[in-house]
Amino acid sequence: MPAPTLELAGLVAGIDTHTDTHTVAIVTETGKHLATETFPTTSNGYHQLTDFLTAHHVTVVGVEGTNSYGAAITRHLIDHGYEVFEVLRPTRALRRRDGKSDPVDALAAARQVLTGQALSIPKDTTGPVESLRMLQITRNQLVATAAKLVTLIKSLLITAPVNVRQRYTAMTTPTLIATLSRCRPSSDLSDPINGTLTSLKTLATTYNTLRAQCDELDNKITDLVEVINPEMTQIFGCRAINAAELIVSVGENPKRIRSQAALAHLWGVAPILASSGRTNRHRLNRGGDRHANAALHRIVLVRMCHDERTRDYVQRRTREGLSKKEIMRCLKRAIVREIYQVLCLGRPVKQSSGLRSDEFRALRSKKGLSQTQVARKLGCAPARISDIETGKRRLSELKLTYEEFLKSA
Known part of the structure; x- marks a missing residue:
């Protein structure tokens, strides 16, 4: 900045x-x-x-x-x-x-x-963003701990007695956790099988407890994001957890960020000059808030998979000779420009012409139609109708067909 x-x-x-x-x-x-x-x-x-x-x-x-x-x-x-x-x-x-x-x-x-060099306005830590920061830090730590527990469970299975290893190794992670949490090892811990199963059950039970606490924190974070800046979750690919990371990075007083370039620099997206003598070039910015940068990375991945405009952009830039990493850096910079308008200037998300995502559900309910009935008429899965109504996926062509169907029904 x-x-x-x-x-x-x-x-x-x-x-x-x-x-x-x-x-x-x-x-x-x-x-x-x-x-x-x-x-x-x-x-x-x-x-x-x-x-x-x-x-x-x-x-x-x-x-x-x-x-x-x-x-x-x-x-x-x-x-x-x-x-x-x-x-x-x-x-x-x-x-x-x-x-x-x-x-x-x-x-x-x-x-x-x-x-006056390298000065910045400090974050305001007296509002709800500070509460969001505490919740986000706790949630991230619980998620990391839960991931380590899964790694530990699979590590113990490698050296477990052969009948235990053969029974549990082939299971997927969710099935493994559920099965271990329900197992009933004997109290005779002198047998390595019972000692192994007791340890595995303890780890699986702790994992389930952490996941339940994470889900509870997710709900609280989602509610708090809606209080602080509900427009953030209307940005395509920016759900509550990603929005929380970006809001916390900027702070309670987002107007301290003076420009889009300053926000890009804060999040490690702006390229850094690396010129000297006859060399004139830029290098990748490895500084900035890495948690916010990771949130931008997740948004880019969602858009590259589910946003038609982004997929078209990726194809065009690939034909121009850019690598995937270079394309993703360009997309991150473009997303920063969009987020700056919403987060720092308080402007609403620019909606495309037609119905908004939340208006589809209201209009469908008003006409007495279920998602299954609509999906059957449009020849798609009900999950795609849900994606449109929640804004999870853009699905431009299907969204236009859905809108025409609701208006004519």
Whole structure:
């Protein structure tokens, strides 16, 4: 993101944040060091810190780690009317030259605010997006743990007694989990068969518990996304989990993202200049928010499979000589432009002409038709009618036929 434009008139402070203490350094508008003080990370310490800033007439503060160790002090400063910017930690070159300590880092943070380089507006963590972030982190961890349990179950089966291995190895994962959770091993654990089955049943039962908790969190995340920005789930291929990742990445105050290019850079989609001398080229951006980048990747995969326009684009670009990776990078950049309009500018999703997905269900119910009856008339599977009504798949030709049928029925 481009650096915010600063008009400094007076003293500036920088804060180096840690678990137990925050160190504050104050400099003049010319960079001269005036004062340094350390405060505890408690409510009383935060008030002492603001009193220290007030005594020196400081209004602009640069905070290191506004979304980690500095999250609480950032909220406190904003609540008390300070203009807060997030600063980067000192580079290795600066640490080798000036050393590494809390006062030195705080002084570097204050002087970085003066330069206006690599500054960003911190995320607002006082609204529902912060709740969504907590739910999303928990859900991701549960999913990862459940996946590790499946891997562990299959690993134990490799070295299990032969009759246990032969019975369970050929099963698919869902069948394996369901069968193991219902098995009844004997209490005689001196037999390796019973010890193995007891372990496998424990892992399978734990897996089922985690999956149930994940499903519960999915429902809560879906409800919260609808409260924060319901238009996000109207973007083709962007269901609630993907939308949650993108919303959390931008934060409660999406207007801090100043342009489409800034959003692309935040999500690691914008190419990076890699030119020197006679070489003029770009390279892949391996930075940015990788969780958001993964959400964009999933959206691209959905569109490449189910969106006719995207499939046509892929075919055209393939004929032009682009590889699949290059095409997917182009698609990610195009999706960022679409999401920027919805997430950062608050504009509705551009709907194609004709009925919206939710209007199909209402019109069908009004005419007293079931999905099965409609599918039989159109010569397709009922699941395709459901896909159109939920917006899961675009199915442009079938959607047009379905719309004509409903209007004429």
